[in-house]
Amino acid sequence: MKTPTEADARAFALRQLRALRHHLTTPSEDETPLLGDSRRRWVRRLPYIVVIALQGSLIPTGIANLVGFYDLVLPVAAALTIAQTTPLFLAVTRPLTAWWISAAAMVATASITARHHQLMGSWPWTAPMIIAYVFLLLALALRESRATVVSVWVATVLLTALTTTLGLPRSGDGTTVLLIALSGAALLLGWAVRDRAVARRLLTEQEHISEAERERRTLLEERARIARELHDVVAHHMSVIAVQAASAPYRITGVPDEAAEEFTAIAGTARESLAEMRRLLGVLRSEESGGEKAPQPGVSQLAQLVETVGRAGVPAQLTVEPDLVDLVPQAVGLSTYRIVQEALANVVRHAPGARTWVSLTADGPALLVTVVNAPPPERTESLEASVEGTGQGLVGMRERVRLVDGRLDTGPLPDGGFKVAAVLPLDRPDTPRETTA
Structure with a gap:
């Protein structure tokens, strides 16, 4: 058995990084807004209502936290908070693009709060920023593929590790663990909800297929019923006509030769009609007419x-x-x-x-x-003057x-x-x- 070398390890790590970059830069082709497939108007508007509510509560509290606990000037605090919360609007239609903006805002916030801290100096991000990030990950998990969801969580872990290189969090601080845990929980929740929705959609499609099969079976049964009725009614009368016409010259005495030929012609036409009807009944009794063997x-x-x-x-x-x-x-x-x-x-x-x-x-x-x-x-x-x-x-x-x-x-x-x-x-x-x- 070949022992992995250092070159093999580097090649494996390089392949994983390429896969991670691919999943983080390849968004879903479906740009339908979140819950945009719903038939109810209020459900389609619900994501925007939630985003507006989050914006109205997170922006003021986020600015207040950065100014009060990190001693940042108001313009910088407002810029960082808005940069972290505004991508929530974009997350409704393009969550992966919104995540890149939010991740960049998180890194920028951590690098600034590492040098400006007072009471909350061990927290690289404020609580409103973490909440906004978690809701954005939830929207992303509801839209993107599983590979993208896993890649985003791995990138979140790497992002928190980057804050450590900037001097945060301090020893014994649980902010990193909190962000990793909350982001993982949000992604897992969105993943589960999306899988359930996909399962329900597949079940609905299967029910539609079953309904179509039932309608098809009903159609075949109706065709068979029509075939039986045609056979019982039309075939019976046509057979009687054929028999009576063929036997008329023998049952009636003194029939002229021309009349006998006419009776023979009627009997032949009736038999041909019966043959045509039998072919039609064969088609009605089967789904396909491929079983027809008589020459056309x-x-x-x-x-x-x-x-x-x-x-x-x-x-x-x-x-x-x-x-x-x-x-x-x-x-x-x-x-x-x-x-x-x-x-x-x-x-x-x-x-x-x-x-x-x-x-x-x-x-x-x-x-x-x-x-x-x-x-x-x-x-x-x-002959049909009286019939429309x-x-x-x-x-x-x-x-x-x-x-x-x-x-x-x-x-x-x-x-x-x-x-x-x-x-x-x-x-x-x-x-x-x-x-x-």
Whole structure:
């Protein structure tokens, strides 16, 4: 085992002095006034009220002590007392800077009272000065880090040792011990109060996190409840529609071939709706939709979609540029399908029987999606004419377009028709932002 040498001891002492200097010259970055985070106005003003009260009592008594017991002239006594007590105002926001001023005043006072003393000649500082210094250390301990608090106490011990080199305190005097003890007690008290406040703040933050977790759990439970209700109500009726439509040609005699095909189409549409709803229920029952495994619809499914609305009485025509299907990313393709689906659904609801044109073209790095419908035939009422629209369809389109950083333009045409035009980027990397049906 290597025995420490004198050089090692000097290096260790030098490192400790550097650490002490660093902590004494690096104040806290938080310049919020003491108790400035309180919601109560009177609590925020309390530090200033305490400082004013201390100033009003310590300055007159401090000057009187220096003049009466140390035979100092009034200007010098007033200067020393004010230099020791005024930093209390600065301690509310910058306690470490205030401590440097106060420490310098303490050293200056000790050097002067060492040569001017009468009855209290063995005390390098007056009682008001010690009280002001202790309150300043209390404010410092409430704001600064533990390392800074320890460094300040060590510096206070060194400060009292410096007064000894100036000739004070005299043999048997307890002033040095009193200052060290009071300063240590003030720093320890402020340290404990600050740690308690930090612990309470962390506990409050943990309670907020727990509350957020409870709200999240409540949200998941509500989503599961909605999923159960959708399954119990909507799925039941859709299943009945699918079964009745599929079995109608066999239960009813003499059904024409066209009617049988219509029943078959209704049954197929009901089954597709059930599949879509099952995917939606899967999303509602889980926090994330990452478990969705079924392939999502895209541009290649638009022909089937147009055919479906054609059977619903809306003559629609689809135009897609050749080889465009391979150029569309999955996320853009899904948004395109949903936009066209919602636009055609609006035509079925609000303009039944109107001719509709759907076109997809590439314009450089963008995909142009257009759905235009002509005015509905005369004397044709909207299927939702008696229901006040909510506008959720257009909102959903805008959300789809926003997800892929595109643009949407919708509005009526002069001839009474309606237009939906979207510009979607083709060069956008395929991301998993939108995976739900």
